[in-house]
Amino acid sequence: MPLNLKPGVELRDLLAAERTFLAWIRTGLALMGFGFVVARFGLFLEQIQSLQRTHLVSSFGFSLWLGTALIALGVAVNVLSAWHHVRLVERLSRGESLAIRPAAQAVVSALILASIGLAMAAYLLSVQGSVNSSLDDPRGTAVEQSPLQN
Numbered sequence: 001m002p003l004n005l006k007p008g009v010e011l012r013d014l015l016a017a018e019r020t021f022l023a024w025i026r027t028g029l030a031l032m033g034f035g036f037v038v039a040r041f042g043l044f045l046e047q048i049q050s051l052q053r054t055h056l057v058s059s060f061g062f063s064l065w066l067g068t069a070l071i072a073l074g075v076a077v078n079v080l081s082a083w084h085h086v087r088l089v090e091r092l093s094r095g096e097s098l099a100i101r102p103a104a105q106a107v108v109s110a111l112i113l114a115s116i117g118l119a120m121a122a123y124l125l126s127v128q129g130s131v132n133s134s135l136d137d138p139r140g141t142a143v144e145q146s147p148l149q150n
Contacts, residue, residue: 017088024081024105031074031113038120039067062123066116073112080105 042063084105091098 013092021081021085025078028074028078032071035067035070035074038070039064066120069116077109
């Protein structure tokens with residue numbers, strides 16, 4: 001898209017906006033990749049359980065929901081960054097002055113990631129608690145613990 005720069009607009013401003021946009025795209029892609037890993041983590045744990053022939057935790061569905069939330073957040077970050085970049089370049093092209101303010105997208109993303117991180121930590125602590133409580137057989141005999149459960 002060719003740009004007709006107004007007299008007050010500098011090329012470095014447009015290039016800085018482009019670098020910021022590309023950084024947001026990398027962030028969105030990283031979130032989607034991490035979300036996929038988290039979603040598949042439950043499947044990995046189920047496979048480990050089946051190999052050990054034990055049944056420690058009944059469901060790993062929570063990791064699927066957290067992973068899906070991270071993927072959705074990555075998609076939202078990419079869509080919002082594209083929308084914001086187009087608006088910013090249009091404003092710069094018209095020669096409008098820009099107000100300096102905190103990036104709402106960055107703040108919202110950080111808060112969502114913090115809450116997902118807290119949910120993941122709580123989930124891992126609850127899974128660890130159920131693993132520890134099920135290591136002892138109800139008859140009082142200890143079930144053999146594998147090195148992966150430490």
